[in-house]
Amino acid sequence: MEVHHISPEWLTIERVKEIIGRGMKLELSDEAVRRITACREYLDRKMQDAKEPIYGITTGFGSLCNISIDHDQLATLQKNLVMSHSCSVGERVPDEIVRLMLLLKIQSLSYGNSGVQLATVQRLVDFYNNDILPRVCQQGSLGASGDLAPLANMSLPLLGLGEVQYKGELRPSADVLKEMGWEPIQLQSKEGLALLNGTQFMSAYGVWSLIHTGRLMNLADRIAAISLDAFDGRIEPFGKEVNEVRNHRGQIETAAVMTNWLEGSELIARPKTHVQDPYSFRCIPQVHGACKDTYYYVLERLEEEINAPTDNPTIFPEEDIIVSAGNFHGEPIAQPMDFLAVALTELSNISERRVYQLISGSRGLPSFLVAKPGLNSGFMIPQYAAASVVNQSKGLCWPCSCDSIPSSQGQEDHVSMGSNAATKLARVVLNTERVLAIEIFNAAQALEFRRPYKTSPVQEEWLAEYRREVPFIDNDTVMYPLIEKSVEFLRKQ
Numbered sequence: 498m499e500v501h502h503i504s505p506e507w508l509t510i511e512r513v514k515e516i517i518g519r520g521m522k523l524e525l526s527d528e529a530v531r532r533i534t535a536c537r538e539y540l541d542r543k544m545q546d547a548k549e550p551i552y553g554i555t556t557g558f559g560s561l562c563n564i565s566i567d568h569d570q571l572a573t574l575q576k577n578l579v580m581s582h583s584c585s586v587g588e589r590v591p592d593e594i595v596r597l598m599l600l601l602k603i604q605s606l607s608y609g610n611s612g613v614q615l616a617t618v619q620r621l622v623d624f625y626n627n628d629i630l631p632r633v634c635q636q637g638s639l640g641a642s643g644d645l646a647p648l649a650n651m652s653l654p655l656l657g658l659g660e661v662q663y664k665g666e667l668r669p670s671a672d673v674l675k676e677m678g679w680e681p682i683q684l685q686s687k688e689g690l691a692l693l694n695g696t697q698f699m700s701a702y703g704v705w706s707l708i709h710t711g712r713l714m715n716l717a718d719r720i721a722a723i724s725l726d727a728f729d730g731r732i733e734p735f736g737k738e739v740n741e742v743r744n745h746r747g748q749i750e751t752a753a754v755m756t757n758w759l760e761g762s763e764l765i766a767r768p769k770t771h772v773q774d775p776y777s778f779r780c781i782p783q784v785h786g787a788c789k790d791t792y793y794y795v796l797e798r799l800e801e802e803i804n805a806p807t808d809n810p811t812i813f814p815e816e817d818i819i820v821s822a823g824n825f826h827g828e829p830i831a832q833p834m835d836f837l838a839v840a841l842t843e844l845s846n847i848s849e850r851r852v853y854q855l856i857s858g859s860r861g862l863p864s865f866l867v868a869k870p871g872l873n874s875g876f877m878i879p880q881y882a883a884a885s886v887v888n889q890s891k892g893l894c895w896p897c898s899c900d901s902i903p904s905s906q907g908q909e910d911h912v913s914m915g916s917n918a919a920t921k922l923a924r925v926v927l928n929t930e931r932v933l934a935i936e937i938f939n940a941a942q943a944l945e946f947r948r949p950y951k952t953s954p955v956q957e958e959w960l961a962e963y964r965r966e967v968p969f970i971d972n973d974t975v976m977y978p979l980i981e982k983s984v985e986f987l988r989k990q
């Protein structure tokens with residue numbers, strides 16, 4: 498059994514992908530245990546000597562920050578916080594993203610700046626390792642005082658409240674805790690706030706989206722190379738000199754990747770009668786490249802976010818400082834996630850345009866990619882479907898981070914709406930995957946009309962693998978299962 502040790506070492510998105518993908522278990526490192534314990538002991542000492550109120554520790558929350566709480570009610574204060582804030586609504590968060598929420602919350606608490614008990618963090622580790630997944634819904638967070646509502650729902654089962662998904666069933670958490678032989682956690686001062694403040698809901702969606710975006714960026718290039726060959730396109734726009742002279746990283750990388758995918762292609766080497774290709778082919782380096790540059794930028798911002806404590810107040814035991822500030826505010830990742838939604842939509846937009854060109858009856862390809870158009874509608878409607886999906890993604894590109902609705906009686910007067918940026922980004926990811934699946938569906942069909950010429954050996958091998966899932970279409974058939982198989986094919990890559 499592989500184990501990942503939670504520690505202060507930099508956690509990359511690639512490492513998160515490995516942890517989730519390989520089903521690794523989590524274990525707190527000695528350094529994480531030391532930091533968590535030292536911070537809790539410091540906070541306990543500080544509470545005994547404190548003469549001034551400390552936000553969220555000896556006071557109420559939000560606009561109730563000026564109301565002091567008696568020492569014997571501090572545990573009740575934290576439990577009440579978790580219960581009252583458990584207001585996430587709407588569709589359930591997928592299991593894979595709940596796992597990411599648990600992982601990222603454990604990581605954030607492990608730095609020793611949050612004041613939680615070691616037992617609380619260990620119970621989150623136990624939930625993760627035993628695949629006990631709290632029931633969390635997608636809506637309800639403003640992305641400013643952290644992801645309050647969804648993180649409260651995530652934290653309820655620690656107290657024996659709420660529900661968890663366990664062994665394929667949604668069950669009361671109290672029953673599962675009893676089955677596991679665990680007592681509910683008795684929260685101490687600051688702990689409810691440490692659990693609920695933070696950006697782990699939006700970060701989990703952001704990390705999930707980045708993992709899949711990296712895969713889709715690679716697939717977009719490979720599928721576009723097939724489309725280019727099927728359209729009898731030109732290779733010159735992918736040359737080294739013309740792309741390096743502009744000096745954009747993503748553009749240079751895309752041109753090189755496309756050239757590699759087409760190495761040895763008989764089709765690309767054929768003499769061409771046309772001087773130029775439409776932009777959706779000729780400008781692949783520029784458009785795909787810009788999308789990659791956005792991806793790299795967002796990757797950096799999200800990695801910075803998941804490698805930090807983001808609750809409030811922040812505790813610095815060695816400096817004897819407790820600071821009430823705003824590190825829970827989601828703006829640093831809300832804007833990048835909105836940006837990535839735009840990039841992915843552009844990736845799907847140009848993909849749909851290539852689909853349209855392939856079915857247009859140009860350059861010797863039959864209309865709608867069937868031998869007998871008229872009797873057969875062929876690939877007419879998959880392009881409609883792609884256009885519809887792209888339109889929806891364009892609508893989702895309105896930046897959530899541009900909006901703010903004040904809350905908590907004006908105390909929280911500017912919010913990031915980063916949670917909505919995150920959930921809509923995930924939707925755009927899935928939309929982009931569907932459009933790329935429709936492109937490979939069309940491109941593979943179009944390529945058959947270029948026989949006996951072949952594309953590159955590596956692409957022919959990949960297409961043969963695809964053909965084991967999705968056949969060539971001679972006459973009209975039910976299309977949606979083939980589109981679904983194309984999506985599944987891409988997910989296995």
